[in-house]
Amino acid sequence: MDRKEFIEKIDSKLKLIRNEKGFTQDKMAEIIGISKKTLVQIEKGRSSLGWTGAVAVCSIFKDSQVLQMIIGGDSEDIIPSLAFKSYEANYDNTMGGKIWWKVIKTQDDYKVQQNIITNHFRILDRKNRRICSSFEIEYIEKRLDELCANGGPQ
Structure with a gap:
Protein backbone atom coordinates (compact mmCIF):
# COMPACT_ATOMS: atom_id res chain seq x y z
CA MET A 1 0.00 0.00 0.00
CA ASP A 2 1.23 3.49 -0.78
CA ARG A 3 -0.09 6.91 0.26
CA LYS A 4 -2.41 7.14 -2.73
CA GLU A 5 -4.07 3.80 -1.99
CA PHE A 6 -4.28 4.67 1.72
CA ILE A 7 -6.04 7.97 0.95
CA GLU A 8 -8.41 6.25 -1.50
CA LYS A 9 -9.36 3.66 1.13
CA ILE A 10 -10.10 6.33 3.75
CA ASP A 11 -12.04 8.41 1.20
CA SER A 12 -14.15 5.43 0.14
CA LYS A 13 -15.10 4.51 3.71
CA LEU A 14 -15.58 7.98 5.16
CA LYS A 15 -19.38 7.73 5.01
CA LEU A 16 -19.28 4.33 6.76
CA ILE A 17 -17.05 5.75 9.49
CA ARG A 18 -19.43 8.70 9.90
CA ASN A 19 -22.45 6.38 10.10
CA SER A 35 -16.89 22.09 4.86
CA LYS A 36 -20.07 20.05 4.58
CA LYS A 37 -19.94 20.60 0.81
CA THR A 38 -16.45 19.07 0.66
CA LEU A 39 -17.56 16.13 2.83
CA VAL A 40 -20.50 15.46 0.50
CA GLN A 41 -18.14 15.54 -2.50
CA ILE A 42 -15.77 13.07 -0.80
CA GLU A 43 -18.63 10.75 0.11
CA LYS A 44 -19.80 10.82 -3.53
CA GLY A 45 -16.28 10.02 -4.77
CA ARG A 46 -15.81 13.41 -6.44
CA SER A 47 -13.17 14.80 -4.09
CA SER A 48 -10.55 13.55 -1.65
CA LEU A 49 -9.41 14.13 1.91
CA GLY A 50 -5.80 14.12 0.78
CA TRP A 51 -2.93 12.91 2.95
CA THR A 52 -3.48 15.36 5.82
CA GLY A 53 -7.22 14.72 5.98
CA ALA A 54 -6.83 10.95 5.83
CA VAL A 55 -4.29 11.05 8.66
CA ALA A 56 -6.62 13.29 10.68
CA VAL A 57 -9.52 10.86 10.21
CA CYS A 58 -7.29 7.96 11.32
CA SER A 59 -6.14 9.89 14.36
CA ILE A 60 -9.58 11.06 15.43
CA PHE A 61 -11.37 7.79 14.73
CA LYS A 62 -8.62 5.30 15.57
CA ASP A 63 -11.13 3.15 17.48
CA SER A 64 -13.40 2.79 14.42
CA GLN A 65 -14.01 -0.83 13.45
CA VAL A 66 -14.55 0.24 9.85
CA LEU A 67 -11.16 1.94 9.85
CA GLN A 68 -9.43 -1.03 11.44
CA MET A 69 -10.91 -3.34 8.80
CA ILE A 70 -9.63 -1.28 5.87
CA ILE A 71 -6.10 -0.72 7.17
CA GLY A 72 -5.59 -3.99 8.99
CA GLY A 73 -5.54 -2.85 12.59
CA ASP A 74 -4.04 0.14 14.29
CA SER A 75 -3.49 3.28 12.20
CA GLU A 76 -0.58 4.19 14.47
CA ASP A 77 1.33 1.40 12.77
CA ILE A 78 0.78 2.21 9.11
CA ILE A 79 0.85 6.01 9.09
CA PRO A 80 4.50 6.35 10.17
CA SER A 81 5.45 3.64 7.65
CA LEU A 82 3.81 5.68 4.89
CA ALA A 83 5.20 8.99 6.14
CA PHE A 84 8.80 7.81 6.49
CA LYS A 85 10.78 5.35 4.41
CA SER A 86 11.37 3.30 7.55
CA TYR A 87 10.12 4.01 11.03
CA GLU A 88 11.66 3.43 14.46
CA ALA A 89 9.15 3.82 17.28
CA ASN A 90 9.75 4.26 20.97
CA TYR A 91 8.92 0.59 21.37
CA ASP A 92 5.16 0.98 21.60
CA ASN A 93 3.19 -1.94 23.02
CA THR A 94 1.06 -3.88 20.56
CA MET A 95 -1.41 -6.72 20.90
CA GLY A 96 1.17 -9.00 19.32
CA GLY A 97 -0.49 -9.31 15.93
CA LYS A 98 -3.31 -11.64 16.88
CA ILE A 99 -5.67 -10.45 14.17
CA TRP A 100 -4.10 -8.52 11.32
CA TRP A 101 -0.58 -9.94 11.25
CA LYS A 102 1.20 -13.09 10.13
CA VAL A 103 4.60 -14.05 11.48
CA ILE A 104 7.18 -14.13 8.70
CA LYS A 105 10.25 -14.95 10.75
CA THR A 106 11.40 -15.36 14.35
CA GLN A 107 14.96 -14.88 15.50
CA ASP A 108 16.24 -14.71 19.06
CA ASP A 109 13.71 -12.61 21.03
CA TYR A 110 12.22 -10.95 17.94
CA LYS A 111 9.55 -11.70 15.38
CA VAL A 112 8.97 -10.16 11.99
CA GLN A 113 5.33 -9.80 11.06
CA GLN A 114 3.54 -8.71 7.90
CA ASN A 115 0.15 -7.02 7.91
CA ILE A 116 -2.34 -9.08 5.91
CA ILE A 117 -4.16 -5.99 4.60
CA THR A 118 -1.44 -3.42 3.88
CA ASN A 119 1.52 -5.83 3.51
CA HIS A 120 3.87 -3.64 5.54
CA PHE A 121 6.29 -5.23 7.97
CA ARG A 122 7.24 -4.71 11.60
CA ILE A 123 9.58 -6.16 14.20
CA LEU A 124 8.26 -6.95 17.68
CA ASP A 125 10.33 -7.85 20.72
CA ARG A 126 9.42 -10.65 23.16
CA LYS A 127 7.06 -8.27 25.00
CA ASN A 128 5.24 -7.49 21.73
CA ARG A 129 6.64 -3.96 21.62
CA ARG A 130 7.04 -2.49 18.13
CA ILE A 131 10.70 -1.84 17.36
CA CYS A 132 10.30 -0.61 13.79
CA SER A 133 8.08 -0.85 10.72
CA SER A 134 8.58 -0.46 7.00
CA PHE A 135 7.23 -1.49 3.62
CA GLU A 136 10.76 -2.60 2.70
CA ILE A 137 11.55 -6.18 3.77
CA GLU A 138 15.24 -5.54 3.10
CA TYR A 139 15.27 -2.81 5.75
CA ILE A 140 13.41 -5.07 8.22
CA GLU A 141 15.80 -7.98 7.65
CA LYS A 142 18.83 -5.73 8.05
CA ARG A 143 17.38 -4.21 11.24
CA LEU A 144 16.59 -7.69 12.63
CA ASP A 145 20.18 -8.80 12.00
CA GLU A 146 21.45 -5.66 13.79
CA LEU A 147 19.14 -6.25 16.77
CA CYS A 148 20.22 -9.85 17.14
CA ALA A 149 23.91 -9.09 16.68
CA ASN A 150 23.91 -6.21 19.19
CA GLY A 151 21.68 -7.84 21.79
CA GLY A 152 18.79 -5.39 21.38
CA PRO A 153 17.81 -1.90 20.28
CA GLN A 154 20.60 0.66 20.20
Whole structure:
Protein backbone atom coordinates (compact mmCIF):
# COMPACT_ATOMS: atom_id res chain seq x y z
CA MET A 1 0.00 0.00 0.00
CA ASP A 2 1.23 3.49 -0.78
CA ARG A 3 -0.09 6.91 0.26
CA LYS A 4 -2.41 7.14 -2.73
CA GLU A 5 -4.07 3.80 -1.99
CA PHE A 6 -4.28 4.67 1.72
CA ILE A 7 -6.04 7.97 0.95
CA GLU A 8 -8.41 6.25 -1.50
CA LYS A 9 -9.36 3.66 1.13
CA ILE A 10 -10.10 6.33 3.75
CA ASP A 11 -12.04 8.41 1.20
CA SER A 12 -14.15 5.43 0.14
CA LYS A 13 -15.10 4.51 3.71
CA LEU A 14 -15.58 7.98 5.16
CA LYS A 15 -19.38 7.73 5.01
CA LEU A 16 -19.28 4.33 6.76
CA ILE A 17 -17.05 5.75 9.49
CA ARG A 18 -19.43 8.70 9.90
CA ASN A 19 -22.45 6.38 10.10
CA GLU A 20 -20.66 4.05 12.51
CA LYS A 21 -20.18 6.98 14.87
CA GLY A 22 -23.71 8.28 14.32
CA PHE A 23 -22.67 11.72 13.08
CA THR A 24 -24.54 13.95 10.67
CA GLN A 25 -22.65 15.34 7.71
CA ASP A 26 -22.56 18.73 9.45
CA LYS A 27 -21.03 17.26 12.62
CA MET A 28 -18.53 15.06 10.75
CA ALA A 29 -17.38 17.98 8.61
CA GLU A 30 -16.88 20.08 11.73
CA ILE A 31 -14.92 17.32 13.49
CA ILE A 32 -12.45 16.77 10.65
CA GLY A 33 -12.20 20.45 9.74
CA ILE A 34 -13.73 20.58 6.28
CA SER A 35 -16.89 22.09 4.86
CA LYS A 36 -20.07 20.05 4.58
CA LYS A 37 -19.94 20.60 0.81
CA THR A 38 -16.45 19.07 0.66
CA LEU A 39 -17.56 16.13 2.83
CA VAL A 40 -20.50 15.46 0.50
CA GLN A 41 -18.14 15.54 -2.50
CA ILE A 42 -15.77 13.07 -0.80
CA GLU A 43 -18.63 10.75 0.11
CA LYS A 44 -19.80 10.82 -3.53
CA GLY A 45 -16.28 10.02 -4.77
CA ARG A 46 -15.81 13.41 -6.44
CA SER A 47 -13.17 14.80 -4.09
CA SER A 48 -10.55 13.55 -1.65
CA LEU A 49 -9.41 14.13 1.91
CA GLY A 50 -5.80 14.12 0.78
CA TRP A 51 -2.93 12.91 2.95
CA THR A 52 -3.48 15.36 5.82
CA GLY A 53 -7.22 14.72 5.98
CA ALA A 54 -6.83 10.95 5.83
CA VAL A 55 -4.29 11.05 8.66
CA ALA A 56 -6.62 13.29 10.68
CA VAL A 57 -9.52 10.86 10.21
CA CYS A 58 -7.29 7.96 11.32
CA SER A 59 -6.14 9.89 14.36
CA ILE A 60 -9.58 11.06 15.43
CA PHE A 61 -11.37 7.79 14.73
CA LYS A 62 -8.62 5.30 15.57
CA ASP A 63 -11.13 3.15 17.48
CA SER A 64 -13.40 2.79 14.42
CA GLN A 65 -14.01 -0.83 13.45
CA VAL A 66 -14.55 0.24 9.85
CA LEU A 67 -11.16 1.94 9.85
CA GLN A 68 -9.43 -1.03 11.44
CA MET A 69 -10.91 -3.34 8.80
CA ILE A 70 -9.63 -1.28 5.87
CA ILE A 71 -6.10 -0.72 7.17
CA GLY A 72 -5.59 -3.99 8.99
CA GLY A 73 -5.54 -2.85 12.59
CA ASP A 74 -4.04 0.14 14.29
CA SER A 75 -3.49 3.28 12.20
CA GLU A 76 -0.58 4.19 14.47
CA ASP A 77 1.33 1.40 12.77
CA ILE A 78 0.78 2.21 9.11
CA ILE A 79 0.85 6.01 9.09
CA PRO A 80 4.50 6.35 10.17
CA SER A 81 5.45 3.64 7.65
CA LEU A 82 3.81 5.68 4.89
CA ALA A 83 5.20 8.99 6.14
CA PHE A 84 8.80 7.81 6.49
CA LYS A 85 10.78 5.35 4.41
CA SER A 86 11.37 3.30 7.55
CA TYR A 87 10.12 4.01 11.03
CA GLU A 88 11.66 3.43 14.46
CA ALA A 89 9.15 3.82 17.28
CA ASN A 90 9.75 4.26 20.97
CA TYR A 91 8.92 0.59 21.37
CA ASP A 92 5.16 0.98 21.60
CA ASN A 93 3.19 -1.94 23.02
CA THR A 94 1.06 -3.88 20.56
CA MET A 95 -1.41 -6.72 20.90
CA GLY A 96 1.17 -9.00 19.32
CA GLY A 97 -0.49 -9.31 15.93
CA LYS A 98 -3.31 -11.64 16.88
CA ILE A 99 -5.67 -10.45 14.17
CA TRP A 100 -4.10 -8.52 11.32
CA TRP A 101 -0.58 -9.94 11.25
CA LYS A 102 1.20 -13.09 10.13
CA VAL A 103 4.60 -14.05 11.48
CA ILE A 104 7.18 -14.13 8.70
CA LYS A 105 10.25 -14.95 10.75
CA THR A 106 11.40 -15.36 14.35
CA GLN A 107 14.96 -14.88 15.50
CA ASP A 108 16.24 -14.71 19.06
CA ASP A 109 13.71 -12.61 21.03
CA TYR A 110 12.22 -10.95 17.94
CA LYS A 111 9.55 -11.70 15.38
CA VAL A 112 8.97 -10.16 11.99
CA GLN A 113 5.33 -9.80 11.06
CA GLN A 114 3.54 -8.71 7.90
CA ASN A 115 0.15 -7.02 7.91
CA ILE A 116 -2.34 -9.08 5.91
CA ILE A 117 -4.16 -5.99 4.60
CA THR A 118 -1.44 -3.42 3.88
CA ASN A 119 1.52 -5.83 3.51
CA HIS A 120 3.87 -3.64 5.54
CA PHE A 121 6.29 -5.23 7.97
CA ARG A 122 7.24 -4.71 11.60
CA ILE A 123 9.58 -6.16 14.20
CA LEU A 124 8.26 -6.95 17.68
CA ASP A 125 10.33 -7.85 20.72
CA ARG A 126 9.42 -10.65 23.16
CA LYS A 127 7.06 -8.27 25.00
CA ASN A 128 5.24 -7.49 21.73
CA ARG A 129 6.64 -3.96 21.62
CA ARG A 130 7.04 -2.49 18.13
CA ILE A 131 10.70 -1.84 17.36
CA CYS A 132 10.30 -0.61 13.79
CA SER A 133 8.08 -0.85 10.72
CA SER A 134 8.58 -0.46 7.00
CA PHE A 135 7.23 -1.49 3.62
CA GLU A 136 10.76 -2.60 2.70
CA ILE A 137 11.55 -6.18 3.77
CA GLU A 138 15.24 -5.54 3.10
CA TYR A 139 15.27 -2.81 5.75
CA ILE A 140 13.41 -5.07 8.22
CA GLU A 141 15.80 -7.98 7.65
CA LYS A 142 18.83 -5.73 8.05
CA ARG A 143 17.38 -4.21 11.24
CA LEU A 144 16.59 -7.69 12.63
CA ASP A 145 20.18 -8.80 12.00
CA GLU A 146 21.45 -5.66 13.79
CA LEU A 147 19.14 -6.25 16.77
CA CYS A 148 20.22 -9.85 17.14
CA ALA A 149 23.91 -9.09 16.68
CA ASN A 150 23.91 -6.21 19.19
CA GLY A 151 21.68 -7.84 21.79
CA GLY A 152 18.79 -5.39 21.38
CA PRO A 153 17.81 -1.90 20.28
CA GLN A 154 20.60 0.66 20.20
